Amino acid sequence: MSTLTLTNVSYTYRGAKKPAVSNVNCTFEPGRLYAIIGPSGSGKSTLLSMMAGLDLPTEGTIAFDGQNIAEMDLDRYRRECIAMIFQMFHLFPLLTVLENVCYPMELCGVKPADARPHAERLLKSVGITEEQMKRFPSRLSGGEQQRVAIARSLATGAKIFLGDEPTGNLDVANTNNIMEILKALAHQEDYCVVIVTHDLDVAEAADVVYRMKDGVLTLQKP
């Protein structure tokens, strides 16, 4: 399955006068690509980081397949249930591309001999060649690095994919390429894909679009 249900979710940063996220109610389902748009400072990243289990709501609940994540082992939730990428890729610079993808699997206890072929399959599925797998990330283009970050995020088998401005540093061609990969994850592999974006063309490619304004989430499409 892998469904996230947000019920009356609010988040107020310590010392802040008003909430960054205010009473959000919505459900994110497998098989669909969601985009969240909205002005800078409207609370998009705050919402996504709660969905990722990096912060817990100060009010309300987030449930993963019906289970309140506040009652789960959060480290495990983040590791096993959530695949997440960011605008700046965040690959390990001193590990090769292949090692970058093997690493999270090994952290989850997968033997290196098993991690390697799985990592190679994931990297191939996002269009990274065997020669590129041996390089350090700095020797790849931005679009290629983001594809490596996607492969790495999927390595542990999590089915909820979250992206905070995943195409924010890419040109149009690479943006389209990443969006095709994310659409395929949702529509062919039944991932629940949620991305935050400033790019209205990117949002146009989503099945469902939400708009965030002053911490309040409203449905924009369909």
Ligand SMILES: Nc1ncnc2c1ncn2[C@@H]1O[C@H](COP(=O)(O)OP(=O)(O)OP(=O)(O)O)[C@@H](O)[C@H]1O
């Ligand atoms: N660690 C923090 N401590 C205090 N306030 C914060 C913190 N992080 C964010 N905020 C505030 O919370 C609000 C929402 O921030 P958030 O980062 O979620 O916005 P955003 O929609 O992702 O913006 P952007 O499009 O610029 O990334 C902003 O007013 C911001 O200043």
Ligand SMILES: [Mg+2]
């Ligand atoms: Mg943000």
